[in-house]
Amino acid sequence: MSTEPRLVQGNEACAEGAIYAGMRFYAGYPITPSTEIAEILARRLPQVGGKFLQMEDEIASMAAIIGGSLTGAKVMTATSGPGFSLKQENIGYACMAEIPCVIANVQRLGPSTGVATAPAQGDVMQARWGTHGDHPIIALTPSSVKEAFELTVRAFNLAEQFRVPVILLMDEVVGHMREKVTLPQPGDLPVVDRVKPTCSRENYYPYKADSDKTPPMACFGEGYRYHVTGLFHDESGFATEKPEIIDWQLKRLHEKINQHLDEIITYSSEETADADLVVIAYGGTARAVSRAVKLARQEGHKVGVFRPQTIWPFPEAAIGELAASGKKLLVAEMNYGQLLLEVQRVAAGRCEVHSCLQSNGELTLPDVILTKIREVYEHAPGN
Amino acid sequence: MPGTWEVRLSGSGGQGLILAGIILAEAAIIDGQNVVQTQSYGPAARGGASKAEVIISPEEIDYPKVERPDVFLGLNQESVLKYMTGCKENGLAIVDSGLVNHVPPSKARVYSLPITETARKQVGRELVANVVALGALSALSNMVSKESVTTALLRRVPKGTEDMNRKALELGFGLAEQALISAVVGEN
Amino acid sequence: MLPEIEQYFRLEKLPHMWCPGCGNGIILHSLVKAIDKLCLDQDRTTIVSGIGCAARASGYLDFDTLHTTHGRALAFATGVKFAKPELNVFVLTGDGDCTAIGGNHFIHAARRNINLTTIVFNNNIYGMTGGQYSPMTPNSCRATTSPYGNLERPFNLTDLAIAAGATFVARTTTYHAKQLTDLIIEGYKNKGFSLIEVITHCPTSFGRQNKMGTPADMLKWQRDHGISAMRYENLTPEERADKFIVGVLHKTEAPEYTTEYQKLLEKLG
Numbered sequence: 001m002s003t004e005p006r007l008v009q010g011n012e013a014c015a016e017g018a019i020y021a022g023m024r025f026y027a028g029y030p031i032t033p034s035t036e037i038a039e040i041l042a043r044r045l046p047q048v049g050g051k052f053l054q055m056e057d058e059i060a061s062m063a064a065i066i067g068g069s070l071t072g073a074k075v076m077t078a079t080s081g082p083g084f085s086l087k088q089e090n091i092g093y094a095c096m097a098e099i100p101c102v103i104a105n106v107q108r109l110g111p112s113t114g115v116a117t118a119p120a121q122g123d124v125m126q127a128r129w130g131t132h133g134d135h136p137i138i139a140l141t142p143s144s145v146k147e148a149f150e151l152t153v154r155a156f157n158l159a160e161q162f163r164v165p166v167i168l169l170m171d172e173v174v175g176h177m178r179e180k181v182t183l184p185q186p187g188d189l190p191v192v193d194r195v196k197p198t199c200s201r202e203n204y205y206p207y208k209a210d211s212d213k214t215p216p217m218a219c220f221g222e223g224y225r226y227h228v229t230g231l232f233h234d235e236s237g238f239a240t241e242k243p244e245i246i247d248w249q250l251k252r253l254h255e256k257i258n259q260h261l262d263e264i265i266t267y268s269s270e271e272t273a274d275a276d277l278v279v280i281a282y283g284g285t286a287r288a289v290s291r292a293v294k295l296a297r298q299e300g301h302k303v304g305v306f307r308p309q310t311i312w313p314f315p316e317a318a319i320g321e322l323a324a325s326g327k328k329l330l331v332a333e334m335n336y337g338q339l340l341l342e343v344q345r346v347a348a349g350r351c352e353v354h355s356c357l358q359s360n361g362e363l364t365l366p367d368v369i370l371t372k373i374r375e376v377y378e379h380a381p382g383n
Numbered sequence: 384m385p386g387t388w389e390v391r392l393s394g395s396g397g398q399g400l401i402l403a404g405i406i407l408a409e410a411a412i413i414d415g416q417n418v419v420q421t422q423s424y425g426p427a428a429r430g431g432a433s434k435a436e437v438i439i440s441p442e443e444i445d446y447p448k449v450e451r452p453d454v455f456l457g458l459n460q461e462s463v464l465k466y467m468t469g470c471k472e473n474g475l476a477i478v479d480s481g482l483v484n485h486v487p488p489s490k491a492r493v494y495s496l497p498i499t500e501t502a503r504k505q506v507g508r509e510l511v512a513n514v515v516a517l518g519a520l521s522a523l524s525n526m527v528s529k530e531s532v533t534t535a536l537l538r539r540v541p542k543g544t545e546d547m548n549r550k551a552l553e554l555g556f557g558l559a560e561q562a563l564i565s566a567v568v569g570e571n
Numbered sequence: 572m573l574p575e576i577e578q579y580f581r582l583e584k585l586p587h588m589w590c591p592g593c594g595n596g597i598i599l600h601s602l603v604k605a606i607d608k609l610c611l612d613q614d615r616t617t618i619v620s621g622i623g624c625a626a627r628a629s630g631y632l633d634f635d636t637l638h639t640t641h642g643r644a645l646a647f648a649t650g651v652k653f654a655k656p657e658l659n660v661f662v663l664t665g666d667g668d669c670t671a672i673g674g675n676h677f678i679h680a681a682r683r684n685i686n687l688t689t690i691v692f693n694n695n696i697y698g699m700t701g702g703q704y705s706p707m708t709p710n711s712c713r714a715t716t717s718p719y720g721n722l723e724r725p726f727n728l729t730d731l732a733i734a735a736g737a738t739f740v741a742r743t744t745t746y747h748a749k750q751l752t753d754l755i756i757e758g759y760k761n762k763g764f765s766l767i768e769v770i771t772h773c774p775t776s777f778g779r780q781n782k783m784g785t786p787a788d789m790l791k792w793q794r795d796h797g798i799s800a801m802r803y804e805n806l807t808p809e810e811r812a813d814k815f816i817v818g819v820l821h822k823t824e825a826p827e828y829t830t831e832y833q834k835l836l837e838k839l840g
Contacts, residue, residue: 007409007418025654046839051832053653056679060646063639063676067619067650070637071658075650093640117423177447178405178420180412220635220651221658223614227581227630229638238584238630290445366446 005182010148010174011036011078014104015044016183017152018076021191023102024050025073027064029057029083032116033172034106037078058083062090062103069099070228072219074156074193078104081123082113084130091165092131093230095253098163098207098215100194102155105167106175107283109361118361119172119284124338127167128312134250136257138264139167139312143286145179150189151309157192158264162214162256169311171334173284173363201225207249208235213256257313265310267318271297275304277376278322279356280343281332282308284363289332292369301377314342323347328376332356332369352376387440388526389449392516393466394458394479396433399513402539403456404435406517409535410527411439419447432462439526452476454524455491456516457483458498477520479512492566494523496558502551511551518555523563529556579603579613581633588627592786594745594771598692599628601748602661605755616659619648621673624699624773625665625692642672645680648687656829659759662689666707667697670726674706681735684763685828688755691728691766694773702776713780728768733821738763740821744770744793747817757819763827770797770815 008016015037018026026045028038038054045052051068055061058079065075079087084105094101105127109120123130127139138158142148148170155166197204197216206226209215218224231239232246240246257264271293272278281289286307296303306322308315319342322329328351331340340355347353356372358364390407392400401422408418422435436449450469455476457463463483470476474491479498486493496519502512514536521532533552540548572580580603589595606616616634620626622641629636635658639647644664652660669677669691680687696714697703704714704721707728711720732740739761741754751769758765772778772789783789797817806814 005412007405007412007420025650027650046832046835049836049840051653053649055646055649056675059643060649060676060679063643063646064650064653066639067637067647067652068654069650070635071651071655073654075654089640090643173421173447176422178408178418179444179447180408180416180418220617220637221615221655225614225633225635227636227638229630230640231638284447287446294445363448365450367450 003182003185005180007178008145008181008183009036009178010142010145010170010176011106012040013145013149013181013183014078014152014168014170014175015040017149018102018156019044019048019050020149020184020186020189021074021153021156022193023074023076023156024048025065025068025075026051026077027053027055027061027068027075028077028079029055029061031058031080031083033108033175034078034080034104036175037104037106058086059090062087065101066090066094066097066099069101070220074100074160076102076104076156078106080106080108080116081110084123084126088130092133092135094165095131095135095137096133096230096232097228098217098253099165100159100163100217101165102152102159103165103167104152105169107169107171109359115361117172119334119363120359120361121171121283121285121334122338122359123169124311124333124335127169135253137167137312138162138164138257138310139169140309141169141282141311142174142309143283143307144174145177146181147309148174149181149183153189153191157190160192160194162260163194163217164257167312169283171283173287177284197224205235206237207233209252209256213252213259261313261317265313265315265318267306267308267310267315269318270305270307272304272306272322272327275302275327277301277328277330277373278304278306279330279332279369279373280306280308280319280339282311282339285332285334288364288366289369291366292373295366295370296373299374301373303373311339314346316346319343319346323350326351328352328354330354330356330372330376332364332372334364335359387438387442388453388524389451390437390439390454390520390526391434391449391452391466392436392456393432393434393462394456395430395462397430398458399510400433400435400458403513403517404437406532406535406539407521407527408437408439409538410521410532411437413531413534414527416441417444419444421447432459432465434462434466454520454526456520458512458516460484463487475520475524477516477523479516494519494562496562498555498558501554501558505554506547506551508547511548514548514551515555515558518552519558519562522556522559576600576603576607579606579633580631584631587631589624590775592772592774593624594694594773594786595625595628595692597745597748598690598751598769598771599631601751602663602690602755603632604752605759608752609756609759611659615657616661617651618661618663619644619651620663621665621668623665623668623697624694625663626668628663642668643676644668645673645676645687645689649676649680649683649685652685652687653829653832656686656833660687662687664689664691665698666691666693666695666728667705670706670728678731678735681732681737681764681766683828684736684738684825686762686764688758688765689767690755691768692771693728693768694771694777696773696777698773698776702780712777714777715780729766729820732766736764736825737766737821738823738825739765739819741766741819742768742770742815743817744797745772746790746793747797750817754819761822762830763825
C-alpha cells in the first residue's frame with residue numbers, strides 16, 4: 001500500500017482497515033449508506049485470498065459471519081439501520097456464544113426506511129440494547145476517515161481479544177466523506193489475534209476462563225469437537241437451566257468487559273483543561289462541534305470538546321470527572337437525546353447538562369451549535 | 384492559491400459531479416493541500432439535483448460540508464435554484480449557459496459558459512461536460528494548478544479515454560480564458 | 572446402541588430429550604450409520620442445527636456442533652462451509668425451522684448449490700412449542716393453532732428444492748430407516764446442495780391431535796403411504812391421491828459454490 005497521501009472515503013477506510021486487521025471473511029447484504037464497504041471488499045478480498053459472500057438477507061449475513069468465525073477467520077458484516085435491526089438476534093447469539101466478529105453500522109436517518117442517504121445517529125441506544133437479554137457490548141464511533149480505518153482495526157482487535165461482537169458505529173457523514181489520508185503501513189498499528197487453546201481435546205472446556213474471563217477459542221475442524229449454542233451453557237458448552245451456572249456465565253460475560261474498561265475505552269479531549277463548558281459529540285457531529293468550538297474560543301468563551309471513540313462501554317469515568325469538576329456539559333448529537341441520557345445519568349446533578357439535538361437528515365451546522373454555546377453562556381448565573 | 388476554498392458542484396445525478404469533485408480534491412492533494420469531499424444526493428442515481436462539495440485548505444479541515452461557497456458550479460436549472468444560495472461575495476459562480484436560463488441574484492461573479500455544448504460539439508461527448516466544467520472552474524479560480532488537475536484527471540479516467548478527457552479539460556481552460564478576456568473587455 | 576456407532580455420540584448427554592415414541596432418534600441413528608459407512612473424519616465434520624426438537628440432535632453428536640438460532644441453520648452452515656470448504660457439513664433442521672422462518676435461507680442455499688447435506692426432520696408440526704401448524708402441516712389437519720383444521724396448503728418441499736436449484740433431492744420416512752442411511756450417503760456424495768426430507772412421526776403433538784394412533788401406527792401409516800417411484804407409476808390418479816414417493820427424486824450436476832469461489836481465488840492468486 002502506498003505511503004503517499006490519497007483521497008479515501010470513510011467506507012473505503014473501513015474496508016481497508018478490516019483487511020489490514022486480518023479480516024478474511026465478509027458476508028453482507030446491500031444497504032445504503034454502507035454498500036461501498038461490500039463493493040470494495042467484493043473486489044479486494046479475493047485478491048488477498050479472502051472470502052466475500054453476498055447473502056440473501058441481513059439475518060443470513062450475520063449468521064454466516066458467525067459460522068465463518070468459528071472456523072478461525074476474522075469476520076465482518078456491514079449494514080445500516082434497517083439491516084442493523086434485522087441482525088440483532090444473531091448479534092445476541094454472538095454475545096452468548098462468544099464469537100468474535102465486527103458489525104459496521106453506517107447510520108442513516110430512521111426510524112424504518114427513513115431517508116437512506118441522510119445522516120443520523122439514532123442507533124446509539126440500539127447498539128447498546130438492540131438485542132434481547134442483558135449483556136455488555138463494545139461500540140466504537142469514528143469521526144474522520146483516518147479514524148474510520150484506525151477504529152476498524154481496533155474493532156477487530158477488541159473482538160478477537162474479548163471474543164465479542166464489536167459494533168463500528170459510523171454515520172453517513174463519515175461513511176461517505178472523502179479525506180486526504182495516508183493509510184498505515186503493516187506494523188504501524190497493532191493487530192490482535194484470538195487466543196487458541198493449547199490443551200488437549202479432553203481438557204478443553206470452551207467456556208472455562210481464567211481471571212481475565214475470556215476463554216481460549218478453538219476452531220472448528222481442529223479436533224476439539226465442541227458444542228456451540230445460544231442456550232445458556234456451562235463451561236463445557238452444553239445447555240443448562242441451573243440458575244447458579246446461568247448466573248456465573250452472565251456475570252462472566254459482563255466482567256470480561258468491565259474488568260478491562262481502561263483498555264477498551266478511548267476518547268479525545270481537546271481544550272477541556274481550562275474550559276468551563278465542554279461539548280460532548282461523536283461521529284460526524286463532532287466535526288461541526290470542532291468548528292463551533294473554535295469560533296466560540298474566538299469570541300472568548302472557554303469551550304472544550306470531549307469526543308468518545310468508544311461509545312460503549314460509555315466513558316463513564318472521564319465524563320464523571322468533567323461533571324465533578326463543575327464544568328458545564330453540552331451534548332450534540334443527530335438524534336433526540338440518546339447519549340445525552342448517559343451523560344445526564346453520569347453527571348447525576350453535579351453539573352449543568354445542555355443539549356443540541358437535531359434529526360432532520362442533515363449534518364448539524366456549526367452555527368447551530370455555536371448559537372447553543374452562546375445561549376449556555378447568556379443564561380449562566382452571574383452573566 | 385493560498386487560503387481555504389469551499390467548492391460546491393451541482394447538477395443532476397448522472398452528470399459526473401461527484402467524480403469532478405474527487406478529481407478536484409485529488410488535484411489539491413497533489414498541490415499539498417488538505418481536502419475533504421462530501422456529497423448529497425437523493426435516492427435516484429439519475430436526474431434531480433445533486434451536489435458534490437470540496438473543501439481545500441492548507442489547514443486541518445473540521446466541518447466537512449460547504450457553508451458558503453467560494454466557487455459554485457451549476458449544471459442544471461434545478462440545482463442552481465436549490466444550491467446557489469450563500470455564495471460568498473467576490474465568490475465565483477459558473478453556470479451552464481445552455482441548461483440554466485435563470486440565475487438568482489448573487490454577490491458572486493457569475494460566468495455563464497457553454498459547458499455542455501462545448502462537450503457535445505467539440506469533444507463529441509456530452510458525457511465529458513463535467514471535465515469541461517472542471518477545467519473552467521479550476522482555471523477561473525486558480526485554486527489548483529493546471530498541471531495537478533490534469534494529472535489527477537488522467538489518473539481517474541478509464542484507459543483509452545485519456546485523450547478525450549484531456550481535450551475536454553483543455554477546452555474548459557479555454558472557456559475560462561475567453562471569459563476572463565471578455566470580462567476585462569467588458570470592464571473597459 | 573451398536574458399538575460401532577457409539578463413538579459418534581456424546582454418550583454422557585444421553586438419554587435424549589425427545590418424547591417416548593418420537594421418530595427423531597431413528598433419523599439420528601441413520602445419520603450416524605451413514606457417517607460411519609462414509610468413514611468421515613470425525614474431527615473434520617461439522618453438524619449445524621437450528622431451533623426446535625430436531626435441532627437438539629446436534630448436542631448428542633460428537634463432532635464440532637453448532638446449535639444456532641431459529642431458522643438460520645443453513646445460513647450459519649453456509650458461513651462454516653464457505654470459510655472452510657474442506658469440512659463436511661451436515662445440517663439438521665425441522666419443518667418449521669427450515670420451511671417457515673428459514674424458508675429464504677433454504678431456497679438460497681439450494682440456488683447457490685453450496686455443498687451442504689441437509690436433513691429436514693418433517694414431523695408436520697411445531698413440536699417443541701406444543702403443536703402449532705407449520706408450512707408442512709397437511710391441509711385440514713389439526714394443530715393447536717388450527718383447531719378447526721388447517722386452512723393453509725403445505726409446501727411440497729422436494730419440489731421447492733428442485734425448483735430452487737438443489738442438485739440432490741430425496742424423500743423418505745422414519746419407517747424406511749435403512750433407505751434413509753443410503754440416501755444420506757448419496758446426498759453427502761453429491762457435490763452440491765442435497766436435501767433429504769424425512770417424514771418423521773410426532774406422536775405427542777401431531778399424532779394425538781390428528782388421531783394417528785400409537786407411534787407404531789404412525790410408522791405403519793408411513794409404510795403404507797410412502798412408496799417407491801416404480802410402484803407409484805403403476806397407480807391410478809385416485810390411488811396416488813394419499814401416496815408419496817420415497818427415494819431419490821432428483822439428481823443433477825451443477826457448479827458448486829465453494830468450488831467456483833476457489834477457482835476465482837486461484838485465478839486471482
